Amino acid sequence: MSLSREQMLVEMGISPIWVLRDTPVADAAAPVPEAPVQPELPESGPAAKPAASATPVAPAAARPAAPPAVVSSRPVADMDWPALSAQVADCRACPLHAQRQQAVLGVGDRQPEWLFIGEGPGAEEDARGEPFVGQAGKLLDAMLASLDIARGQAVYIANAVKCRPPGNRTPESAEIAACLPYLERQIALLKPKIIVLLGKVAVHALLHDDKALGSLRGRRFEYASIPVVVTYHPAYLLRNLPEKAKAWEDLLFARRLLRESRPAAIPAAFSEPELPF
């Protein structure tokens, strides 16, 4: 009896063979128009899952399939928005993938002046697929309004980790590190003029600094030649209302830095009211 190649491979215990797709799923997706406000929902479905059958009926090469966790063979650092969205939607690079409803990439203007970076999605963000839509998000929106900006206009909002930590625990260092390439790629694509880090986790992710947040406020840091400012996380401010005044100082400081680099972006006579949120 002569065995087919596939049957032989099955007999040898080395079938099926998964062939990495030549065309990443995301490349096949239609280009995404640049819309100002846009929750970054996955733009393509999850990667094709390998067939369960132990005896594939057609040669593997004729039915290319990717391994479960691989969406694109391109490095993250080379990805465009569709590829990045698809990759994050399907990512299983750290244990946070296990309990998420969905990964939350970010939201907003893809050519922003401002980039705000928080910690990670909470329950509502996990359910809705958009960052900062819960209580902390309402405060963040009020903070943005004080700067005369609105979600989606001149601002992009992202998180250090894209998947919700169970019970809203603080993400671990290894999880932050696993997710960092996505944040780095977002920043490279967005090219914001100023970055505001909201709380310790964002500071840890981008500046690799674990000092007390209070000691980092009021200073100009840099990431990829972009000025970076540190302030309190809105969830912390909700628990420590008197600290809001300090957060407002930090935002004014950030706006001054932005104005130095982009005078046209901020009107000369902008207001600095006492505490607008």
Ligand code: URA
């Ligand atoms: N807290 C965060 O850090 N990010 C969110 O998206 C929501 C709450």
Ligand code: SF4
């Ligand atoms: Fe992947 Fe980031 Fe989600 Fe971890 S948190 S599974 S690295 S997208």
